[in-house]
Amino acid sequence: MTALPAPAATxxxxxxxxxxxxxLSPTLLRLELLRLLRDPVTWIFSVGLPGFLYVMLGTSxxxxxxxxxxxNLAMFVMIAMAAYGAxxxxxxxxxxAALERTQGWGRQLGLTPLADLTWVGTKAATGVVLASLxxxxxxxxxxxxxxxxxxxxxxxxxxxxxxxxxxxxxxxLAIGLGFGTDQAVAATGGVVVVLGFxxxxxxxxxxxxxxxxxxxxxxxxxxxxxxxxxxxxxxMGAGPxxxxxxxxxxxxxxxxxxxxGLVALLLVRRARSRQ
Amino acid sequence: xxxxxxxxTGATGATGATGAVRDAAVDLRGxxxxxxxxxxxxxxxxxxxxxxxxxxxxxxxxGPNGAGKTTTLDVVLGLSRPSGGTxxxxxxxxxxxxxxxxxxxxxxxxGLLPTLTVGETLRYLAACHPGLAxxxxxxxxxxxxxxxxxxxxxxxxxxxxxxGEQQRVRFAAALxxxxxxxxLDEPTAAMDVAARRAFWDAMHAEAAAGRTIVFATxxxxxxxxxxxxxxxxxxxxxxxxxxTQEVRSRALGRTVSIALADPAAARTALADLRPRxxxxxxxxxxxxxxxxxxxxxxxxxxxxxxxxxxxxGAHDLEVAPGxxxxxxxxxxxxxxxxxxxxxxxxxxxxxxxxxxxxx
Ligand SMILES: Nc1ncnc2c1ncn2[C@@H]1O[C@H](COP(=O)(O)OP(=O)(O)O)[C@@H](O)[C@H]1O
Ligand SMILES: [Mg+2]
Numbered sequence: 001m002t003a004l005p006a007p008a009a010t011x012x013x014x015x016x017x018x019x020x021x022x023x024l025s026p027t028l029l030r031l032e033l034l035r036l037l038r039d040p041v042t043w044i045f046s047v048g049l050p051g052f053l054y055v056m057l058g059t060s061x062x063x064x065x066x067x068x069x070x071x072n073l074a075m076f077v078m079i080a081m082a083a084y085g086a087x088x089x090x091x092x093x094x095x096x097a098a099l100e101r102t103q104g105w106g107r108q109l110g111l112t113p114l115a116d117l118t119w120v121g122t123k124a125a126t127g128v129v130l131a132s133l134x135x136x137x138x139x140x141x142x143x144x145x146x147x148x149x150x151x152x153x154x155x156x157x158x159x160x161x162x163x164x165x166x167x168x169x170x171x172x173l174a175i176g177l178g179f180g181t182d183q184a185v186a187a188t189g190g191v192v193v194v195l196g197f198x199x200x201x202x203x204x205x206x207x208x209x210x211x212x213x214x215x216x217x218x219x220x221x222x223x224x225x226x227x228x229x230x231x232x233x234x235x236m237g238a239g240p241x242x243x244x245x246x247x248x249x250x251x252x253x254x255x256x257x258x259x260x261g262l263v264a265l266l267l268v269r270r271a272r273s274r275q
Numbered sequence: 276x277x278x279x280x281x282x283x284t285g286a287t288g289a290t291g292a293t294g295a296v297r298d299a300a301v302d303l304r305g306x307x308x309x310x311x312x313x314x315x316x317x318x319x320x321x322x323x324x325x326x327x328x329x330x331x332x333x334x335x336x337x338g339p340n341g342a343g344k345t346t347t348l349d350v351v352l353g354l355s356r357p358s359g360g361t362x363x364x365x366x367x368x369x370x371x372x373x374x375x376x377x378x379x380x381x382x383x384x385x386g387l388l389p390t391l392t393v394g395e396t397l398r399y400l401a402a403c404h405p406g407l408a409x410x411x412x413x414x415x416x417x418x419x420x421x422x423x424x425x426x427x428x429x430x431x432x433x434x435x436x437x438x439g440e441q442q443r444v445r446f447a448a449a450l451x452x453x454x455x456x457x458x459l460d461e462p463t464a465a466m467d468v469a470a471r472r473a474f475w476d477a478m479h480a481e482a483a484a485g486r487t488i489v490f491a492t493x494x495x496x497x498x499x500x501x502x503x504x505x506x507x508x509x510x511x512x513x514x515x516x517x518x519t520q521e522v523r524s525r526a527l528g529r530t531v532s533i534a535l536a537d538p539a540a541a542r543t544a545l546a547d548l549r550p551r552x553x554x555x556x557x558x559x560x561x562x563x564x565x566x567x568x569x570x571x572x573x574x575x576x577x578x579x580x581x582x583x584x585x586x587x588g589a590h591d592l593e594v595a596p597g598x599x600x601x602x603x604x605x606x607x608x609x610x611x612x613x614x615x616x617x618x619x620x621x622x623x624x625x626x627x628x629x630x631x632x633x634x
Contacts, residue, residue: 021405022405025402025403027398027399027402027412028399028402028403031391031395031398031399031402034390034391034395035388035390035391038390039390100386103386104382104384104385104386104387105385105386105387105388107354107382107384107385107386108382108385108386108387108400108445108448109403110352110353110354110373111352111354111373111378111379111380111382111448111449112373112376112400112403112404113373113374113375113376113403113404113405113406114403114404115405
């Protein structure tokens with residue numbers, strides 16, 4: 001790049017672009033979270049609903065105390081509801097991020113030197129922080145209302161729930177980019193419910209439905225999150241107990257991560273080429 | 276009516292293509308941008324546009340809706356890639372110039388985040404500039420709010436701001452990184468008269484600071500009040516380019532109208548006048564007969580008035596400034612009816628007229 005003669009009277013020298021790109025901007029993260037937390041919809045659906053569902057499904061005196069691996073059934077339900085809440089949060093963040101990118105605000109950001117990496121990193125972090133709210137609420141309720149398990153089951157499941165949720169922001173991104181409408185992103189809540197049923201989150205599946213569900217995106221994630229509790233066994237009274245190997249669950253999560261990532265990448269390319 | 280861009284003779288002091296290019300603020304050559312319509316046909320939004328803007332210039336891009344102003348500015352801002360031709364901004368690829376924080380812009384369409392306050396919005400956008408890291412971000416945000424005259428709105432949610440106020444939020448955002456080039460796409464579209472005046476006052480201060488400013492508008496008054504140079508666009512092309520007053524008189528002309536005995540006499544007079552006006556060097560932009568009245572839109576109203584008064588039985592002369600609306604109507608009229616006017620190569624006389632006008 002040749003040195004340019006300074007334009008007539010630029011008051012201040014242009015800020016030199018820094019060489020290294022930050023993968024995250026704390027200011028942007030703070031403001032992104034502020035936006036979300038000012039929205040009552042966030043509190044009701046992303047945070048409140050999973051907590052409510054846990055209280056409804058996980059504290060029934062009939063079976064909450066039934067033992068399940070390294071803990072009790074209340075904890076089994078608690079992990080599932082936390083995972084459901086976390087995924088709802090990250091899918092929503094991903095979907096809205098895609099919309100922002102393709103709609104007016106994306107043009108506004110396009111006028112700044114903001115690097116793609118910083119933007120993606122900040123949005124991913126936003127998703128994880130937002131996801132941690134329902135997760136912490138559900139785990140707190142579990143602690144207070146009778147979920148029991150070993151320390152390994154508590155911490156191991158918590159880690160998997162939080163880390164694994166971020167892959168679903170890719171699903172939200174893909175939906176947002178693919179449909180590009182507010183309605184599509186609003187409908188992701190319904191998509192998560194369907195995936196939740198297929199992922200054995202709300203109700204124990206069996207038979208053919210279970211055989212199919214094993215290939216659905218949330219199955220591997222929730223199975224992995226419960227692994228520290230159950231070592232892969234599932235039994236909730238309906239039908240015989242069954243076992244999923246760690247390998248199968250990891251394969252499920254890996255394949256879906258790659259698939260979501262590829263689709264999102266293709267859609268980003270498509271959006272770019274339209275510019 | 277085609278007026279060729281006359282860079283070398285513009286009062287803006289461009290010194291011919293080769294010398295001016297290296298330090299040009301904006302340099303577009305043969306810029307072409309096409310879109311696919313919903314039916315898959317190709318829409319040509321910008322069609323071979325040349326534009327050279329020197330540092331420190333204030334240039335108005337004037338044209339009717341659909342002229343291609345937004346498309347052109349999107350390319351300058353690196354938001355969209357040319358389909359053909361080249362675009363350089365401050366000697367760089369447009370996207371690089373934006374990455375270097377040297378370009379600020381107010382877009383015609385561009386959402387803001389409704390749940391943030393005005394101050395938070397500015398801090399957000401400041402954080403998007405690596406050059407405004409750390410404490411410099413909030414300082415730059417406050418400074419920009421002051422310069423845009425909306426410091427009092429800092430604590431207000433964007434969703435509670437009027438359209439004009441939001442536009443000034445975008446203006447403040449454009450000033451954040453102290454850009455060398457300011458690009459504004461119909462910045463006052465959502466403003467009432469008072470807001471418009473306040474906005475241009477703020478802009479005057481920025482222009483006085485030596486910033487290069489390119490703005491799109493469809494108000495002639497804004498071009499006249501603010502830009503030394505006006506580029507008139509229509510259908511993706513430059514139709515006139517020069518000092519605003521000249522573009523005004525040459526492209527819009529003035530209407531000279533006079534009454535004759537009856538409609539037939541008016542038509543005869545028009546046929547007689549054409550060659551005489553041409554000989555006198557008057558460019559005729561548009562002609563019409565309205566009953567017994569003959570209406571001419573010309574660049575040189577004085578000479579034309581003298582000639583029409585000579586016509587036998589002519590009386591009741593009126594001279595009025597040409598209106599932009601008339602010019603726009605003509606510029607956007609269906610191609611088949613105005614081919615001779617808008618396509619210089621289609622008709623030798625039209626080409627001649629065009630050159631006359633450009634002179
Ligand atoms: N994304 C797009 N897809 C299809 N056509 C477009 C697109 N953007 C602009 N156009 C067309 O290009 C032409 C120029 O538009 P634009 O640059 O917005 O004009 P202006 O800003 O002068 O009103 C119009 O005919 C418009 O319909
Ligand atoms: Mg426009």
